[in-house]
Amino acid sequence: MSTTQSERLRGLLEPLVSAANLDLEEIEVSRAGRRRMLRIIVDSDEGVELDACAELSRTISEKLDETDAMGEDEYVLEVSSPGADRPLTEHRHYVRATDRLVKLQLQEGGELVARILAVDEEGLDLEVPGVKGRKPTARRVGFPEIAKARVEIEFNRKDKKEEEEA
Numbered sequence: 001m002s003t004t005q006s007e008r009l010r011g012l013l014e015p016l017v018s019a020a021n022l023d024l025e026e027i028e029v030s031r032a033g034r035r036r037m038l039r040i041i042v043d044s045d046e047g048v049e050l051d052a053c054a055e056l057s058r059t060i061s062e063k064l065d066e067t068d069a070m071g072e073d074e075y076v077l078e079v080s081s082p083g084a085d086r087p088l089t090e091h092r093h094y095v096r097a098t099d100r101l102v103k104l105q106l107q108e109g110g111e112l113v114a115r116i117l118a119v120d121e122e123g124l125d126l127e128v129p130g131v132k133g134r135k136p137t138a139r140r141v142g143f144p145e146i147a148k149a150r151v152e153i154e155f156n157r158k159d160k161k162e163e164e165e166a
Contacts, residue, residue, distance in 0.1 A: 005029065005069075006027060006029075008069055009027050009029075009038075009069055010024065010027055012063060012064075012067065012069055013027065013040065013060060013063070016056070016059050016060055016063060017040075017042055017056065020042075020052060020055070020056050020059070021044060022042040022043065022044050022048065022052065022056065023042060023043050023044060023092065024040070024041075024042060025041040025042060025043050025082055026039070026040070026041035026082075027039070027040055027041075028041075029075075032076065034074070035073075035074045035075055035076055036070070036073060036074070036075040036076070037075065037076050037078065038064075038070065038075050038076070038077050038078070039078045039080070040056075040060060040077070040078070040079045040080075041080060041081070041082050042056065042079065042080075042081060043081055043082055043096070045092075045095070045096055047081065048080075048081035053079045053080055053081065054079075056079050057077060057078075057079040060077060060079060061077055064077070084151060084153055085150055085151060085153065086150070086151075087148060087149065087150055088102065088149040088150060088151065089149075091119070091121075091143075094116065094119045094124060094149070095119045097116050097151050098116050098117070098118065098119060099115065099116065099117075100115065100116060100151050100152075100154075101113065101114070101115050101151070101152040101154055102114065102115070102116055102149055102150065102151055102152060103149070103150050103152050104141065104146050104148070104149050105146070105147045105148040105149070106141075106145055106146065106147060107144070107145050107146065107147045108145070112126070112128065112139070112141070113128075113129070113152060114126035114127060114128045114129070114139060115127045115129070115136075117138075122142055122143065123140060123141050123142035123143050123145070123146075124140070124141050124143075125138065125139075125140055126138070126139045126140070126141060127139075
């Protein structure tokens with residue numbers, strides 16, 4: 001997708017996404033056979049419900065039909081939330097991942113798997129799990145030290161509501 005088309009679509013769609021109290025994370029136009037695919041990724045601090053995606057999809061579709069932003073060719077519109085394993089690239093992504101386990105690729109080399117305890121403007125306060133029965137340890141990592149970051153999927157972790165009910 002050209003930068004001009006991307007900027008035009010962002011300018012057109014960002015107000016619609018914001019009006020739904022969501023953040024526009026990504027716009028991607030790709031080819032799927034003869035058709036084009038327009039994928040819009042949205043998120044919020046509370047996550048995104050399926051109904052919100054469906055409603056936003058209808059709103060975006062109406063707006064795109066009113067304009068020539070996608071040209072005359074057919075396209076498929078997909079509005080969704082980011083996957084659980086999407087990269088953490090923005091400050092708000094780290095804030096939303098608080099209390100989650102993350103895998104960090106460090107600039108100096110090596111990896112670190114730890115739980116985000118707190119996020120501020122400079123970096124992360126982490127809890128590194130203990131190995132072989134040892135207690136977890138605290139660690140501070142500044143944003144400049146992070147090359148890549150991604151949430152680790154946990155299948156057996158209770159969320160806060162479950163812990164409070166127990």
